[in-house]
Amino acid sequence: MDFQFTPIQKLVQKSVRRFSQEVLAVVAPHLDKEHKTHPKEVIDQLAAQHLYGIQVPEAYEGAGLDSISYCLAIEEISKACAATGLMVTVHNSVVALPISVFGSEDQKKKYLADLASGRKIGAFSITEPNAGSDVSGMQTVAVKDGNEYVINGKKCFVTNGAIAETMIVGATIDRKAGNKGVALFLVEKAFPGVSVGKIERKMGMRANPVSELFFDNVRVPKENVLGKESEGFRLSMKILDMGRIGIAAQALGIGMAAFEAAAKYATERKQFNQPIGKFQAIQFKLAEMKANLESARYLIYKAADLKDHDLPFSEASAMAKYVSAENAMKVCTDAMQIFGGYGYVEELPVERYFRDCKITQIYEGTSEIMQIIIGTAILKEFSGGFI
Ligand SMILES: Cc1cc2nc3c(=O)[nH]c(=O)nc-3n(C[C@H](O)[C@H](O)[C@H](O)COP(=O)(O)OP(=O)(O)OC[C@H]3O[C@@H](n4cnc5c(N)ncnc54)[C@H](O)[C@@H]3O)c2cc1C
Structure with missing residues (x-):
């Protein structure tokens, strides 16, 4: 057991600390008071610091770092601005990292580099008005039609919802199959039928545009299922x-x-x-x-x-x-x-x-x-x- 950080982990901690205190701590109070979403300059500066693909391999434009480095980065960002920490941690650990770990080679080529470089922001969407802790109760459905799935339903409380362009979305493909009837889909905001609903006014994390998402006959290629259909x-x-x-x-x-x-x-x-x-x-x-x-x-x-x-x-x-x-x-x-x-x-x-x-x-x-x-x-x- 080693309680010392490696030289790389120390470097990550030092550089993210400096950036977070110099940039994020300054904007945090204003974004919070005005319930204002991160300005593009901040989103771009996070990209320049390689903070969107912290654990994604370098081959897909990520930083290729380990999980401890990732924790050090998230701690420093959140210490300065928790709402930025939320944007970055959701983007990294429930969008980019899962595509990196569970995605097919084609999915990685199509989506991962854009996410890891920060050219596109990610969201992970499973919660629904009637399915929170009980994820298996989700009512959003995906029906197979030839080489596509057609998704209909409503999601709520989606972190990065209003700014994300690439989303992992959960939907039921076979209600009778219980947990094995849920699939995860890679959905682009640009797909016809996807729309952003209400952006929540929140007690905290105000700079993050947590929103509803609507899916109205959204056609998703079957190649966009993450993992196997029954594994969602x-x-x-x-x-x-x-x-x-x-x-x-x-x-x-x-x-x-x-x-x-x-x-x-x-x-x-x-x-x-x-x-x-x-x-x-x-x-x-x-x-x-x-x-x-x-x-x-x-x-x-x-x-x-x-x-x-x-x-x-x-x-x-x-x-x-x-x-x-x-x-x-x-x-x-x-x-x-x-x-x-x-x-x-x-x-x-x-x-x-x-x-x-x-x-x-x-x-x-x-x-x-x-x-x-x-x-x-x-x-x-x-x-x-x-x-
Ligand atoms: C700011 C914000 C950002 C979010 N971001 C995302 C996101 O990006 N993607 C996403 O999919 N979701 C997101 N969520 C949703 C979040 O994950 C859910 O709110 C959370 O899982 C709880 O679900 P719920 O709100 O429906 O509460 P419920 O599940 O209705 O729970 C209500 C209460 O009952 C308790 N409870 C429920 N079941 C049990 C049980 N079996 N035993 C004991 N107690 C129980 C809970 O602990 C809680 O205290 C976000 C929510 C917020 C507010």
């Missing part, structure tokens, strides 16, 4: 296993931003003629915040390391996401408490960290669903596979 549900679960490592790193980044702001404030803010950090009540809060973030960090690196060694990482990724999201939310709450009334007003960024952090306990599987995944793995282990 299984692949979705595997894709989310990969995605959750990124969401965990995002939660860690937001928590780190809140912790560092609170620690600095504790040394500067004076009450009763001394810095508030001198009060044990504040020191204990800071100590707990740091310990909680460090424990999340090592669960994230463990999940990433298992993934990079091609070992099972589903439970580890659920634990990383569960602990990181829960701990980061607690850290943001404590940071706001340390800031007192100033934590609650918009002039300082702590209230934004608090608002942005909440969703990490919900998307890509709620904390309750993470507990179910971990609990199921425990029962399987201790029953010898009989439960």
